[in-house]
Amino acid sequence: MIKSKMFRWIEVNSYEQMSEIAAAIFTEQLAKKPDSVLGLATGGSPLGFYKEMVRRHQAGELSFARAVTFNLDEYVGKGPGDATSYHEFMHQNLFRHIDLPETARHLPNGLAEDLAAECERYEKLIEASGGIDLQLLGIGVNGHIGFNEPGSRFDSRTRVIELTEATRKSNARFFEKEEDIPAKAITMGIGTIMSARKIVLLAFGDNKTEAVKRLENGAVTEEFPASILRKHPHVTVIYGK
Numbered sequence: 001m002i003k004s005k006m007f008r009w010i011e012v013n014s015y016e017q018m019s020e021i022a023a024a025i026f027t028e029q030l031a032k033k034p035d036s037v038l039g040l041a042t043g044g045s046p047l048g049f050y051k052e053m054v055r056r057h058q059a060g061e062l063s064f065a066r067a068v069t070f071n072l073d074e075y076v077g078k079g080p081g082d083a084t085s086y087h088e089f090m091h092q093n094l095f096r097h098i099d100l101p102e103t104a105r106h107l108p109n110g111l112a113e114d115l116a117a118e119c120e121r122y123e124k125l126i127e128a129s130g131g132i133d134l135q136l137l138g139i140g141v142n143g144h145i146g147f148n149e150p151g152s153r154f155d156s157r158t159r160v161i162e163l164t165e166a167t168r169k170s171n172a173r174f175f176e177k178e179e180d181i182p183a184k185a186i187t188m189g190i191g192t193i194m195s196a197r198k199i200v201l202l203a204f205g206d207n208k209t210e211a212v213k214r215l216e217n218g219a220v221t222e223e224f225p226a227s228i229l230r231k232h233p234h235v236t237v238i239y240g241k
């Protein structure tokens, strides 16, 4: 594997600053290539980023009219209209506010009858789009990216994965009852993520400090999935606490 050609670390003082820098990177991407294929993420980390992208769109500073998006993941058993689905997260926080055509918004279908076929369909769709130009990522406290939990193969592609207890606990805040937290998700694989031409990873808060340290200095190992990013040719990590 080649050594990373561009690994940029940007330390910020606030969550807002992290969101603004990420929005500036995505705005520049869309300015340079209006028909960019964007990889999107859910969770607490990108919320401020989406808010800023919506603000910029409403101020006439950027358009998604020719863009295509692919989200990293979706819970198995969840889909549009379900308040805790990632479909709904994206609809509420980004899609309903911008000019991205409905047909250009893609998330894995967690309601598919044949989940294996759905994973294959999603992976092929990404490939057919020409591949992801710029992928947004968060990082789990256990180093997961997307829902690729520790032990995920570095060459994995979109597939169904069982969520670890650590991940279910981290995500408990989005659910009313613990038993409502899904046990499985469809996620892009590590190989899928690594195929993106550029990556931006957001990590803010005390609870992410250890993960950021390990990303920077730890071993490249499948036990800490994000560590593979050190082999990617173009990564920007925006972090702070």
Ligand code: PGA
Pocket (backbone or CB within 6 Å): 042, 043, 044, 045, 046, 138, 139, 140, 141, 144, 145, 146, 170
């Ligand atoms: P968070 O999750 O953005 O909600 O902290 C990130 C992740 O678990 O990947």
